[in-house]
Amino acid sequence: MAKLHFSLVSPEREVFSGEVDQVIAPGQEGQFGVLAGHAPFMATLALGEVVVLDGAERRVFEIQGGFADVTPQGLTILAEHASEYGV
Amino acid sequence: MASLKEMRNRIGSVKATQKITKAMQMVAAAKLKRAQEQAESARPYARRMAAVIANLAAGVAGPNAPRLLAGTGSDHKHLIVVATADKGLAGGFNTGVIRAARERIASLLAEGKDVRIVAVGRKARDLLRRQYGDRFVESFELSAHKTLSLAAAQPIADVVLREFEEGRADVVTLFYSRFKSVISQVPTAKRLIPAEVEAGGPVTDLNGAVYSYEPSEEAILETLLPRNIAVQILSALYENQAGFYGAQMQAMDNATRNAGDMIKSLTLQYNRSRQAQITKELIEIISGAEAL
Numbered sequence: 452m453a454k455l456h457f458s459l460v461s462p463e464r465e466v467f468s469g470e471v472d473q474v475i476a477p478g479q480e481g482q483f484g485v486l487a488g489h490a491p492f493m494a495t496l497a498l499g500e501v502v503v504l505d506g507a508e509r510r511v512f513e514i515q516g517g518f519a520d521v522t523p524q525g526l527t528i529l530a531e532h533a534s535e536y537g538v
Numbered sequence: 539m540a541s542l543k544e545m546r547n548r549i550g551s552v553k554a555t556q557k558i559t560k561a562m563q564m565v566a567a568a569k570l571k572r573a574q575e576q577a578e579s580a581r582p583y584a585r586r587m588a589a590v591i592a593n594l595a596a597g598v599a600g601p602n603a604p605r606l607l608a609g610t611g612s613d614h615k616h617l618i619v620v621a622t623a624d625k626g627l628a629g630g631f632n633t634g635v636i637r638a639a640r641e642r643i644a645s646l647l648a649e650g651k652d653v654r655i656v657a658v659g660r661k662a663r664d665l666l667r668r669q670y671g672d673r674f675v676e677s678f679e680l681s682a683h684k685t686l687s688l689a690a691a692q693p694i695a696d697v698v699l700r701e702f703e704e705g706r707a708d709v710v711t712l713f714y715s716r717f718k719s720v721i722s723q724v725p726t727a728k729r730l731i732p733a734e735v736e737a738g739g740p741v742t743d744l745n746g747a748v749y750s751y752e753p754s755e756e757a758i759l760e761t762l763l764p765r766n767i768a769v770q771i772l773s774a775l776y777e778n779q780a781g782f783y784g785a786q787m788q789a790m791d792n793a794t795r796n797a798g799d800m801i802k803s804l805t806l807q808y809n810r811s812r813q814a815q816i817t818k819e820l821i822e823i824i825s826g827a828e829a830l
Binding site for chain 1: 576579580582584586590593594687688748749750751752753757758761762765769772
């Protein structure tokens with residue numbers, strides 16, 4: 452399966468960057484999932500969790516608002532604050 | 539001619555000063571490294587944000603464009619944000635930024651524009667207050683924040699946005715020092731409002747597909763543009779901080795070297811007069827003995 456390039460950046464630093472299977476993000480108007488090859492799409496995000504799925508691995512990040520930008524190159528999330536759970 | 543004791547004291551005090559400047563240089567070098575890392579890790583966010591805005595701006599140009607992007611259509615009222623450091627002892631770092639801002643203010647005033655100022659950093663406040671104190675909107679000190687984060691930039695952005703929303707500013711320009719390298723900081727003016735969209739910037743190639751937005755394109759821009767101002771200010775503050783330590787390190791290195799030169803020439807002078815005195819005493823003793 453094709454991989455999705457995903458990066459999660461906060462104003463202070465780049466929190467995550469890499470190739471993953473799927474990302475689930477808390478959109479302002481509802482949660483959505485992004486797979487590789489998603490149509491170009493932009494959304495504002497609410498406070499919530501960003502779930503990153505890659506094979507059997509599952510990582511959860513907590514974010515406080517921001518933007519998701521899906522382009523053919525991948526998904527970028529610009530978050531006000533972002534930190535990984537359990538870190 | 540100073541007495542030998544006076545000269546000894548003088549050498550001692552220069553040595554003490556040299557110790558201080560040496561210590562300050564090493565502290566600045568250590569802090570510079572951290573500030574540089576911080577500035578670098580903040581870059582991806584600012585870059586992506588600029589790319590997103592460039593993408594969006596291409597789509598909403600025209601009469602419906604948000605005012606933060608298109609401006610108010612007038613350029614009479616200017617708000618100048620001057621960002622310097624809180625502290626001095628960094629060579630021409632602060633004065634460089636202040637000079638650039640002063641030149642701009644003077645030329646705007648000569649054109650009959652209305653200019654008001656937001657001072658960020660204690661040095662900006664102190665150096666501009668005498669001349670333009672009545673034009674101050676607000677001033678900020680950065681030392682209140684232990685580490686620079688969005689929390690430091692947000693209040694500044696809030697003031698900028700308030701002035702704009704309430705019609706007291708048409709154009710907002712930020713003056714700061716761009717961190718070119720450790721030995722070179724360039725005073726720079728960046729326009730915050732209307733937003734500077736990188737012309738010919740990296741507009742993402744969509745392979746003919748059309749962006750969909752959630753909520754609408756305008757609503758996203760409405761929330762994104764104010765946030766962009768805070769991010770722009772934050773990245774300027776990061777650059778400033780890195781530049782400040784670079785400038786300080788260099789200034790203190792120069793000071794240490796100057797103190798070294800001074801000690802050398804003072805010691806030479808001291809030894810000369812010491813020898814002259816000994817010679818004089820010898821002559822006195824010998825001529826005294828001969829007279830007997």
